[in-house]
Amino acid sequence: MSSYENKLSRRAFTGAVGVAAAATAAGLGAAPAQAAGTPSGGPSEREFRASRGRPSRRPNILFILGDDLGWADLSAYGSPHIRTPHLDRLARQGVRFTDAYSGSATCSPTRFSLYTGRYPARTRGGLAEPIADKSVGLEPTHPTLASLLQASGYATALIGKWHAGHLPDYSPTKSGWEEFFGNFGGALEYYSKLGLGGEYDLYEGDAEYKDLRYYTRIITERASEYVSRDHHGRPWLLNLNFTTPHWPWTAEGDTEQSAEIVRRIKAGDRRALWHQDGGSVEKYKEMVEDLDRSVGEVLTALKRSGQEEHTVVVFSSDNGGERFSYNWPLSGNKASLQEGGIRVPNIVRWPARLDGGQVSRVPVFSPDWTATLLEVAGARPHPAYPLDGVSLAGYLLRGERPVERDxxxxxxxxxxxxxxxxxxxxxxxxxxxxxxxxxxxxxxxxxxxxxxxxxxxxxxxxxxxxxxxxxxxx
Structure with missing residues (x-):
């Protein structure tokens, strides 16, 4: 038995009508002591509970991705100064992973690994670290989480940052997402929506969409509307990709700072969005807490819709923290393969199947979630494009021993x-x-x-x- 195994509590629905039964998850031992830098409170020691009742249904899937959010930037992960009550609540209601990783150390390669379930370097577009021009992207012929779920009957949407290629050749709508609202590039100014090259970068589908309000507010509204919508009996997948707390360091209301960055962009300063002369620990805190509030709004809309019980919610980050991130005690940050560049916060909640208040020290990374979500949705990978991720469904839902792999x-x-x-x-x-x-x-x-x-x-x-x-x- 590996040293990092731990016991989780689950709710399993067999489809048979009968009395409730309890069983212990075979082969799972108690978790070791918590990792340094994480808040107190060990993993759940509840036994596995198998509930016999109505059959389970295919879940909705809400995958929320922060941008450059460091491993310890949430209070649930030990941040001493950033308060994230909504994400902390999500962790209490589900499973918090202490040893979770992104698929790579920068934005677009990790997105390739999540969208495809494979190492970024399986595809030419994944070799860009990150994508910075229009010459490469995620080929529309390559299967994705969205295309595979769509083929099995899911409604699919991506809201927020795509960063896997640019028009005219690459787009979420060419790779399995029926709906797209967001930005194509790696960064944008939050009010003007100007990207790294000075181009306007807010789209609905493949057409420009004009809205000069603060970007996080716009995509939060869109996501809240999507999870509240009547999907006419179809389960749905929503990839909700925030740009927060990625630079530039402007929070909602910082209109003067925004105007200065826009002035520099229009004057030809190709480094203006990097904002290397701006930001602060306090500004970063403000942005992370805004991300937390935004996630809270979407989760509230989900609850009001009556779909919370049967929706899998996964929260993570695309890589480790940046300049103002709280990464202690990790070394390194974004762009490095030290722990600080790839270890990320990761939470999963599924009220119908997983008990809350649990902590897992099983190492997982982005492509695992692709494999996991395909399995729980009843979809299969394309045989010509084998996954590099391993499904966690057996471990999370059936009490199986975690797969030991590299x-x-x-x-x-x-x-x-x-x-x-x-x-x-x-x-x-x-x-x-x-x-x-x-x-x-x-x-x-x-x-x-x-x-x-x-x-x-x-x-x-x-x-x-x-x-x-x-x-x-x-």
Missing amino acids: LFWRVRGERALRRGNWKYYRGKSGRDQLFDLAGDIREQADKAAVEPARLAELRAAWEAVDAGLLPYPA
Whole structure:
């Protein structure tokens, strides 16, 4: 049994009419002590409860993604100064993962891994870290979570940041999402909707849509409307991709700051949106707390619609934190394969099937959610495009032992692989390092010299995966 297994409590519906029965999840032991930097309160020790009653139905799926939100930026994950009551409540109502990771260390590769369930480097567009021009994107012929669910009867929509290619060749509407409202690029100014190249970047479908209000408010309204809508008996998938708290560091009401950034963009300053001369810890706090309120609005709309019980809600981030993020005790941040660049907050709630108040230390990453959501929705991956993610449904819903496998990452100049609690890492220095994350979450005690056989084994495992991926263009 691996050291990170832990017991979860579930509600399972068998479809048979009968009396309630209780059973213990086989093969799951108690979780180890919490990771450093996380709030107190251990995982649930409740036993698995199998409830016999009406059959379960295919759930709605609401996948919420923050942008550049660090692992410890939520109070549920230990932030000492940012207050996120709505996301904390979501965690209390479901399962909070302490060892969850993004599929890559920057925006668009992680989105490729989530949309496809595969390593970013399986596709040419996923090699861009991140996509910054119109030459590459997610090929419309490639199956996605949305296209596979749509084929099985789901209504599908993406609201917010797409960042997997630009028009005319790439769009959510070409990759399985029936509805799209949001931005194509990696960043935009929150009021003017001007992107990195000075282009206007707010669209409904594939047509420009004019709305100069604060962006987070607009997509929150759109998402609230979508989850409240009558979908005529179809289950639905909504990918809700916030840009908050990505730069520029402007909160709602910061119209003077917005105007200054717009002036610089129009004057030809291609770095204006990076806002390297702006922002602060307090401004970042304001933006994260706004993200929390926005998520709360959408979840309230979902509850009022009467669909909460049968909706799977997943919350995560596309990569680790940026300049003002609270990442302690992790090392590194966005763009790095150190823990601070890829470890992210991750919460799942499904009232019909999962008991709340639980914590899991099982390592998971973005492509796992693609595999998981396909399974719970009754859809299958395309046989010609095998998934790299592993479904968590057996672990979460049926009490099965978590699948033991490697988590793999590759970015230009860095490599990483996690197996159990051991992590192999090579940064831009070119030096191979080995860390035991069970006791060294900060990656400071390099075990390479004292564990040479383990280092060689993990390095060989990384290289075996890498050999099957597309090479970076010269």
